[in-house]
Amino acid sequence: MSHENPIPHDPHEAGHEHGHDHAHEGSALSEMELRVRALESLLVEKGYVDPQALDVLIETYEHQIGPRNGARVVARAWSDPQYRAWLLDDATAAIASLGYSGRGGEHMVVLENTPRVHNMVVCTLCSCYPWPVLGLPPVWYKSAPYRSRVVIDPRGVLKEFGYELPEDVEFRVWDSTSELRYLVLPMRPEGTDGFSEEALAELVTRDSMIGTGLPHASRDAQGVRA
Template identity: 85%
Template structure:
């Protein structure tokens, strides 16, 4: 599909009809049920709230995004796989064993020196679970969902990403039919790194477009 100009001159993917299975109408009721169940389990002493927070944080930041990191690392090292990923992301991702609900129709967006892509779901929180795990709280928040379209450069700046005026910023709106994954640019100085080492450089936010991959030195320091 062709992109359209958004309010500030950036390019925005058209927001198509989300359909009945889009979480826009179902999330509030489901959220209430989950909260009620959580409260009951905590009240009866079956669940430690602190441990639950740690578990959620782990799946948001570590376990889930590792799948996507593997996809990105493979694309960085294998030009043929990268082209397949850009041509048919769903099949290319499934070939690594990452498929399932919320990942039935994937599209990969390549960042280049001239173009930076960022993903949002303006109506709710559509997110590619098979490659990124659970969506972070901020991704589901109303401020991010609105400001990502109105002031995308401002949002990126708050995440620590400042783009030069020459870089075109494209904001893509996820739907129940399409989930997006950003292919960030490979960091310099990584020509000799293995696929495993490259995967360690890929961050969750870099695959949403609100962050960048780690530099090799930063990855070593974080261990």
């Protein structure tokens, strides 16, 4: 029987409140987002920026450059037991050792998925997100429906993303804050023995590091095996 838990209060979260510099409920865009939109419109109007080129740049950073950092962290943890233990004990230091740190990643906690537990990450008040390892947050992560529904029905949300897990898997939802960000360590796919870190990283998806997806199966890594 499944256990779909409310957001747990763990020692890492003690004393933390949402000190976000984003807008909360009741405002579609934060003050900073409104300023960015205004600046973008001005630059496009004056011909300094090609909007199509800007869209390509954002898409690249959101889906390629940013999540690739997190994928390398996950691949290292999958292939190096000592690094995995360090990552679970002190994620901030372990991630920084690979060169990924900075705003949005000052205090990190890594949540390990297992055959019995599946972790999912949300920011219930706005869109706090681990920028150094995942890049730009996707639009759906910032949406009110995701922020509210994932807390009460994580299994249903995962199903809407196209994935179902056995009924005996426990779901745990974790609330990011401006002081503390989470990264999910997904389970290593079967059939990846002998894969290099580079090949393993190709299997890691952005959504699997949020908990709304799973890594690619090993058969999807054809041509990249060591």
